[in-house]
Amino acid sequence: MAGSPGSAGLxxxxxxxxxxxxxxxxxxxxxxxxxxxxxxxxxxxxxSYHDALTRILGHLDDRGHVDLAGAGHRVVHGxxxxxxSVLVDDEVLDAIRSFSRLAPLHNPASLAGIExxxxxxxxxxxxxxxxxxxxxxxxxxxxxYAVPQEWYTRHAVRRYGFHGTSxxxxxxxxxxxxGHPPAGHPPAGHPPAGHPSAGHPSAGHPSVGHPSAGHPSAxxxxxxxxxxxGCSAAAISGGRSVDTTMGLTPMEGLVMGTRSGDVDPGLLGxxxxxxxxxxADLTDALDTRSGLLGLSGTSNDMRTISExxxxxxxxxxxxxxxxxxxxAKAVAGLTASLGGLDxxxxxxxxxxxxxxxxxxxxxxxxxxxxxxxxxxxAAHGQTSGGRISLPGPVQALVVPTxxxxxxxxxxxxxxxxxx
Ligand code: ADP
Numbered sequence: 001m002a003g004s005p006g007s008a009g010l011x012x013x014x015x016x017x018x019x020x021x022x023x024x025x026x027x028x029x030x031x032x033x034x035x036x037x038x039x040x041x042x043x044x045x046x047x048s049y050h051d052a053l054t055r056i057l058g059h060l061d062d063r064g065h066v067d068l069a070g071a072g073h074r075v076v077h078g079x080x081x082x083x084x085s086v087l088v089d090d091e092v093l094d095a096i097r098s099f100s101r102l103a104p105l106h107n108p109a110s111l112a113g114i115e116x117x118x119x120x121x122x123x124x125x126x127x128x129x130x131x132x133x134x135x136x137x138x139x140x141x142x143x144x145y146a147v148p149q150e151w152y153t154r155h156a157v158r159r160y161g162f163h164g165t166s167x168x169x170x171x172x173x174x175x176x177x178x179g180h181p182p183a184g185h186p187p188a189g190h191p192p193a194g195h196p197s198a199g200h201p202s203a204g205h206p207s208v209g210h211p212s213a214g215h216p217s218a219x220x221x222x223x224x225x226x227x228x229x230g231c232s233a234a235a236i237s238g239g240r241s242v243d244t245t246m247g248l249t250p251m252e253g254l255v256m257g258t259r260s261g262d263v264d265p266g267l268l269g270x271x272x273x274x275x276x277x278x279x280a281d282l283t284d285a286l287d288t289r290s291g292l293l294g295l296s297g298t299s300n301d302m303r304t305i306s307e308x309x310x311x312x313x314x315x316x317x318x319x320x321x322x323x324x325x326x327x328a329k330a331v332a333g334l335t336a337s338l339g340g341l342d343x344x345x346x347x348x349x350x351x352x353x354x355x356x357x358x359x360x361x362x363x364x365x366x367x368x369x370x371x372x373x374x375x376x377x378a379a380h381g382q383t384s385g386g387r388i389s390l391p392g393p394v395q396a397l398v399v400p401t402x403x404x405x406x407x408x409x410x411x412x413x414x415x416x417x418x419x
Pocket of ligand 1: 228230303306349350355
């Protein structure tokens with residue numbers, strides 16, 4: 001069983017991109033990582049995935065006997081087919097291949113990684129963990145675009161959402177920090193703050209407030225903002241995704257490092273007319289030269305933007321303003337999708353580290369019942385069980401994400417269930 005320490009073995013977690021393979025050897029029980037690294041210059045312009053995996057597995061052999069339970073792969077697109085992680089077989093490989101049209105840069109790299117492991121270590125169980133899977137619980141009202149029906153039926157045009165592995169990890173952790181199982185029914189003897197029997201919540205109260213006060217068994221309603229190089233936010237009710245900001249591709253929604261997020265779709269035809277440039281060229285500009293980089297003209301990195309804005313750089317200041325404006329609007333929209341909010345959770349590079357972004361977003365969302373605790377926010381919630389808000393009807397938390405650990409746990413779970 002995966003639950004007994006050590007017995008499940010270690011998991012090789014692989015994230016195969018178009019030009020690199022990130023790898024980590026992860027203990028699914030403890031989260032320890034005895035080995036991790038990145039192989040560069042792979043793919044079209046460099047070496048093969050097979051050579052990279054031979055080297056990576058060679059590093060493992062150098063360490064003597066490693067009890068490897070399996071390999072877990074991050075796969076970007078699982079289409080409508082995969083709502084959970086799966087053991088890889090030929091049929092799963094075919095399905096991942098069929099979704100390459102939806103993720104032309106990412107899925108072929110994942111396939112190459114899986115095939116390389118199969119060649120270098122035949123018989124090693126492999127698991128695919130999809131960025132899209134967690135969002136398969138979204139209702140049609142959230143995932144359908146108002147476009148001609150055959151775009152959906154023939155071309156699979158719908159909203160899928162991404163960062164699902166991170167959302168699963170962070171929402172489970174947030175529920176635990178809040179003392180509230182995701183689906184409701186907080187543990188006996190832990191009356192939630194705000195519940196009639198709990199008295200008044202106070203600063204530093206160990207249980208970080210309760211959701212729907214007066215409805216202790218109600219589903220926990222979270223908005224999680226995953227703010228990394230790619231940024232998205234998701235509405236999670238009772239541990240299930242009900243809405244998210246990314247769509248058919250990871251370009252929809254929030255402002256990101258180099259991606260525009262939402263724009264008027266009419267902009268493409270207008271610019272094609274004005275500039276004579278084609279769809280692929282314009283889409284590339286929205287993907288790689290927009291976002292914080294496009295607005296600031298200098299950087300896609302939130303640290304650089306924040307420092308420049310504080311020095312009075314106007315374009316960096318505007319980039320930050322647009323980023324915060326769009327994020328605050330998205331959180332309010334996702335709150336409507338949930339029918340109310342118990343906690344707003346920040347994660348990933350910007351979410352875990354930017355006191356400024358969190359502070360400015362919370363300042364915009366006072367009307368939802370959120371209020372920043374400046375000292376707790378400055379400490380990234382590290383001394384307050386993740387909490388960065390003052391006691392009130394809605395909490396704000398910082399919860400570091402760990403997608404590698406989630407992939408390792410899924411792999412151990414599926415491999416041990418198969419045995
Ligand atoms: P990825 O999506 O590639 O995993 P990360 O989650 O590491 O990326 O997030 C990268 C982003 O986090 C960058 O915009 C970076 O500027 C931002 N970031 C990291 N540390 C800080 C910090 N101390 N303050 C503000 N932003 C930060």
